[in-house]
Each structure stands twice: as structure tokens, then as C-alpha cells.
Amino acid sequence: MALTHLQRLEAETIQIMREVVAETEKPVMLYSIGKDSSVMLHIARKAFHPAVPPFPLLHVDTTWKFKEMYAMRDRMARESGMDLIVHVNPEAQAKGINPFTHGSAVHTDIWKTQGLKQALDKYGFDAAFGGARRDEEKSRAKERVFSFRSAQHRWDPKNQRPELWRLYNTRKQKGESIRVFPLSNWTELDIWQYIYLEKIPIVPLYYSAVRPVVERDGTLIMVDDDRMPLRPGEEPMMRKVRFRTLGCYPLTGAIESPADTLEEIIAEMMTARTSEREGRVIDKDAPSSMEIKKQEGYF
């Protein structure tokens, strides 16, 4: 019997994580609380068992996440025994940056992109695990597992190191850092199946429930708290919705779905007709928007 594809993916992810711990000085795991982060955290616990994973979790907070995400974040930090660092960009906080008045591009840039750079610089992390997958978006398909960033956190897509076999060159110049994507070869379906088989806890927002939403520019946005300004004529409606990806609630589209169990979510996935990123407002800014963000230092 050959190993199953999930066994092989898990083994590869573990190997990548151990390589980072063995070869870098101060790694950190970016924890965004979504399903990919949940899988990444779970595999980290397996990789270093019986030790607690020898790096902290870092949440670059925008203050605009769903309430249930914050609850899950604190619970998982407790359960894993790992240190949790929450970084909130003080500049964004002072200016009150939000997606409604500043738009998704500015909001994402200042809270997430700048916030991440600040946090990495502040703590001196030289390697950061991220949960990005190659199947998510075209420009991700070519990104390496180990992605080098200049001291200014810029990514140069034309100058990436070749990665052969299971060999990763982790050497870097002073000031440079590495973004490491141990889930590079996973697909969205792999993630869900793994969550199911391994019984990994996920934010309840992934399950369908009756939630207050408004339809805005063709996307269903959940009214998660009273900071969300309603447009004239907008009235929150109660709909049975769930989320395929999670981010800042004003920027995350819900889908109408009856799937309130993991089995049904996966059944939907296996017959899904749209990719998960369709629910993300951020990707639609401009052609190649994700790639431009990456070159600027977005994860």
C-alpha cells in the first residue's frame, strides 16, 4: 500500500517545519485563525511532539476579525501551550483605519502588510510560517516553499532559489527573512479532508448558521458588530450562511449554504463550482492584485 496523499502531504509539511526549526534562529508561526492556520498549527504540534512547538504564534490583528475568531485564537493558544503574540499596528489604530472609510486596499495594506513588517522587525523573527497554498491563486503556484524577503520585506519573483528534492537552502544575509509555506502543496479539499480525519477544531463560522447579513456589491457581508455602518436602505437579513475563508468580517463574503456539519461542508466542497477566493473582496481590486501585494510584503 502506498501512503495516502494526505499522509504524504503531512510528512512533507512536518519535514519543512523541522527544517526551519533546525536551521533558523528565531522562527514564528503566523496564525490567522482560519482553516489553513488550524491545520498548520495541528501539524506543528505533531511535528515536535512531545515537545511544544519551539516557536510562538503571531497574530497580526486588524481589530476587524470576526468575534468568533478571537475566541478560537485564545482557545488554541491555551490548548497548544504555545506563546501567542498579538500585534496591532499602533499607527493604524491611531488613525482608525477601517475598510469602510479607507477601502479594502488601504485597510489591508496598513493593518496587515505594514503590521506584519512591524511585528517581524519588532521581535526579530528570521523565519515566519504562513499557511498559503499554491492552489489558491495563480501567482502562488510559482512561489517557493522557502520565500526570501529583503530587509525591506520585499519579494522578488524573478530571483527565487531553485528547490530540488527535499533540500531547502535556508541561508540568508543579515536582515533578510524567510516566509515559509509548509502547506504549499495542499489543496482546499485536502485541508478540509484533513480537518475531518484529524478532528481539528475550526472556527464555527465555517459551519452554516442563521446570521445577520447584508448584500453589498453582490457579496453577502455579515454584520458582526455595530461598527459596521449600514448604507441607506440596508437592513440586516437573517440568512443561513457560512464562510469558505475567514478574514476581516467586512471584507469576507458569506455563501448561502445548508451545510452545518463538516461532512456536508466537504460534500459541498467536492461538488463546489467556485473557488474559495471568490469570497474575498481583496483579490478583486485590480488584475494581479495579489502579486502586487506580495511584492510589497503582504504575506
Next chain:
Amino acid sequence: MAAAPRPDLRAIDAAIRAHVKKSLLRFNTCGSVDDGKSTLIGRLLFESKALFDDQLAALEADSKRVGTRPGELDYALLLDGLAAEREQGITIDVAYRFFSTEKRNFIVADTPGHEQYTRNMVTGASTADLSIILVDARKGVLTQTRRHSFLVRLLGIRHVVLVVNKMDLVGYSQDVFAAIETDYRKFASELGLPAVTCIPISAVKGDNILQHSAATLWYTGPTLMGLLDNVEIDETRVREQPLRLPIQWVNRPNQDFRGFAGTIVAGRLRKGDPIRVQPAGRTSRVSRLVAFDGDLEEAVAGQSITITLDDEIDISRGDLVVKADAPAEIADQFEATIVWMNEAPLLRGRTYLMKIGTKTVTATISPLKYKININTLEHAAAVKFDLNDIGVANLQLDRPIAFDPYEVNRDTGGFILVDRVTNDTVGAGMLHFALRRAHNVQWQALDVNKAARAALKGQKPCVLWYTGLSGAGKSTIANLVDKKLHSMKRHTYLLDGDNVRHGMNKDLGFTAADRVENIRRIGEMAKILIDAGLIVSTAFISPFRAERQMARALVGETEFIEIFVDTPLDVAEQRDPKGLYKKARRGELKNFTGIDSPYETPERAELRIDTTSLTPEDAADTIVAFLQSRGFLDFDEG
């Protein structure tokens, strides 16, 4: 509104569990956009329903905007990722795609064909179980097809599919396909490619991709998907090899636990197995296979595990855990093929960091043997390797490592070279064999001390040139003779094959060319020692007549005594005092005399010693008597 019927969770659970039993096959594709490679991959994604509606919608929009075929979907557009590339209409890097069938999941490494091609393709192929090589049915096997095939062979990929695309444009002609197949198979066998399958397809029309095409009823082989679903995955193959577990990280959360973490790259490991830690060679036994969900009984190639051992032996990152009775070879000098991936050329004598498995050492590249023209496969002398050059060179490491030839295992035989200043990955390489076998070369204690040989008087210097197979008894007999002469107060010196290889000839291996140089240097050395008045013994296989003749000429006819230690191969092999014949028979030692390198029997030896009828003691006496009879041991009172 009536509630929707509850779904059958048990049925979904069964479906998921069936789905996750799928295995994973990785393959890469070689060919240019002109061959329809991107179209083929796009077609595979499309056929396997890996595309979502929004991706299809984007594809339709892109096809209208920049597509090359008006009114049709341009599958190639699915694969162009980076904005800069999209503008140029070309892809310039390695991209990974995912799709699945009922039976398997697939990861495709798409390695496009432009500049940097060699570097990209080697990268994409390094993890592939199978390679698809595309040709255009109208053009047949081209130079680039040969180039791709050479690289596939180089990377040790065991399954090659020659996909003859655009069959629709040659009227699905069986003759066209057969001619291409014949042409390619001839080339593939010259190259030494293993299993080759040739499939006629049309990526645009979908013929023989998922289902057999009605247009090629003459074709009885598998469809492309059918083949992908059924070929053997490399990890399954290496599972049957001896255990190889490179230690990646030592897990020491507290004083009570000391675990060793790594990914098994060959074989399997069970609780209780006796293991050896290389290169140091310490042995122990596996006490636990520790896992998050409870200990395992067994683990196999491909799994990332943590083990604990019965003894507190010292193990660190970079060590290789093997089965106690099936160790890897240990060496610090190798011949290897190197693929150069950097703008700055590889120069002879330069030192790089070499990462192999979990170990990083320094490697000095010297000499560069030759460069391979990947279009003609011709060898050419080289003083440097430029970007995308492929060549063969010797590597000398700062310390010995445990390894297997790349042909045997990619993980214990494949390496990258890193520039120590820029930190770039500048090259990739595949170990062929050890030049100096640290593992096999044992230091021989010489029985005669230096002081006893210091001054020489009253004897006729000469060289006793012993020749014969490995294990024939050359060293044993030479040692006895040396002792006897010493006890007769004669001044002697013994040059032994193994000892010389540790020092003077450290830089030489076991290829024919190196063997020649080895003997030349020993001949020169013997001449110097004779000059110093010593009776010199040399105990080397010295398999080639020409080199023994060269030594004879160097030393001079009158002082050269060739002693043929005559032991038949089967007897020597049965003795096998160092276990070398066994290794050679398993293919782990290359260029081993008598096995895959010839021994040329002496035609004019002064003495022939038949070890099947003489004991070593008798043999030594015969030799000493011979020396006495020829007057070499007479005191010269003058």
C-alpha cells in the same frame, strides 16, 4: 418553506474515507508552448474537473482578451501566473498544479521551455515520479526532445511518457506515430531510459487523454490518465531498500526525553530494530516510534517520524540512521554530475557549501572532468561550468559523509551547492560513486619500523611488485616477506595499496584513468626508495599490463621483480576479507576489479605464486629464496 431533506452523513463519511485513500503521484511536463504543453495541462485540469466556475469564467474572459485561438478556450492561459510573464506571453518558472482522478491525486510541475530551462526543469523533475515528454506529431523527435530526455534520465525518473500531441493535425496517422515511436525508442535505449510509454493524443481535442479515441483505433496502449493512475510511485519502490533515516532535529523537551526526528527516505523501521548511526558507526536499538496520536509499531519511506533509542548514544542533525547490517557507504571524495544554476560560473578548485539530506559540509570541486553537450550528449573538456551547464566533476569534502549513489536513492545521493558569500543555491548534483572509500580503506600497521630502515648498507635494492586481485593475498604475503627480510637485517619498505591511497594518492579514485595515475606515482615512489637503497615491496592490484610495464620501465628491468599472486576470482571472492566483493556485486562499488573492471593477467612475471596450493608462509619463503638465488640479499663488502 419545506426543510431540505437532511443529508446522509454516513454516506458522506464513506465517500470522504474512500476519497482520502487516494495515493499521490508527482509528475513533470517537458516540452515547449509550441508542443501544446500548457494546453495539455489545462486539458488535464479541465477533464479532471479541477476547475471551478469562476476560474472557467476567468479563463473564458482571458481567452477572449489574449487567447491565441479565437472562439476557443485557451487552456494555456490557466498556467500563466505572474503578471510580467503574462504580458510577454511566456512562462519562465516552475509552477505547480493540482488535480485528481478517482484513484489518485496529482501534483504537476510545469517546467516551461525558455531560458533557464535546464535549471527549471531539473527543479521540477527532482520530485517527479514520472515525466511527460511532449512532441508535436508534425515535427517528431527534435533536439529539444533529446535534451528533455537526457535531463529526465539524469534526474533518475523511472517512468517516461512520450506524448505525441497534435495527432489531429496529421490525420491521426498510425504511420506518423509509429515512426516517431521507433525513432524515440531507439534514442531512449541509447540513453538508458527505463520504462517508456508512447501515447498519441490531441490536447486540443482530448483524444486518448481520459478515454480511448475513436480516431486512433489502431492504438491499444493506455490513455494518458489511465497510465498516470497506475504507474508505481517512487516512494513505494524505495520502501523495499535498506533503511535510510537522515536525522533532522533532536527533540529534547526535558531531561527525560531524547528523541530523534527525521523523514525516512528509504526502507522501513520497526520498534526493536537494531540500527547504526553513520558516519560514526555506533549501534543501538529502536525503543519507540513516538507519535502525537500514540506510538507507532512501524514506519515506512516517506513518513516523518520521531524515534527514541535504547542507549544514550550521541546523535546529531546530519547523522544517518541505517539498519545495523545494511549501512550506507562512507566517503569524502566523489564523482558527481553537477547542474550549474548560477550566473557566476563554477570554477575548478572553488569551495561551496554542500547540503545533502540534513547534512551541510564544504565541498571543493576538483577536477572538472568534462561538460556534457545536452543536445548531442558529447563530452567536452571544461575549465568552468556556466549557467545551465551540466558536467561531471570530482568533489572533495571536508569530512566523510554517509551516502548512496543517486541512482539508488535521490535523497541520500542528491545534493545542492550553496555559494558561501551570496547564499544562493548555485548548483545541484547527483553522486555517482566514491573515489576514496573511507569506509573500506583500513589503515595497515606496518611491521617494520622506520628506524630499522634508516640506513642501508650491503644489499641490492629492488622492487618486489606484487599484483593480483583484491583478496588474492598480496598484502599478507608482502608483509611476511618484509618481516623475513627485516629479520635478516635487510632494509626494506612496503608500499601498500590502502596506505598509499590515504596520503600520496588521496586525490585519486578507482576509474581507469585514476588507476593509471595511481600506479605511475607508486612507480615513481618505488624508484626513489630504490635510490635510497631499500628493498621495496608494492602490493597493489595494478590490474593493467600497460601500467605494470610503465613501472618496470621507470624502475629499470634489472631491479623490477613482478610477483603474480595468482588466486582465481571465485576463491578471492569467497575470501572477501573486507566484504568488498559483496558490495561490488550489489552494485554499490563501481569499477571493482574482476567484477566490472578487468584484471589483465601478467605475461612475463618473474614469479607466480599459486595461493591455492601454497600457504602465505610457504609463499614468503619461496620469494625470499628467489631473492637469495638472484643475489639480492648478498652483502656487498666492497
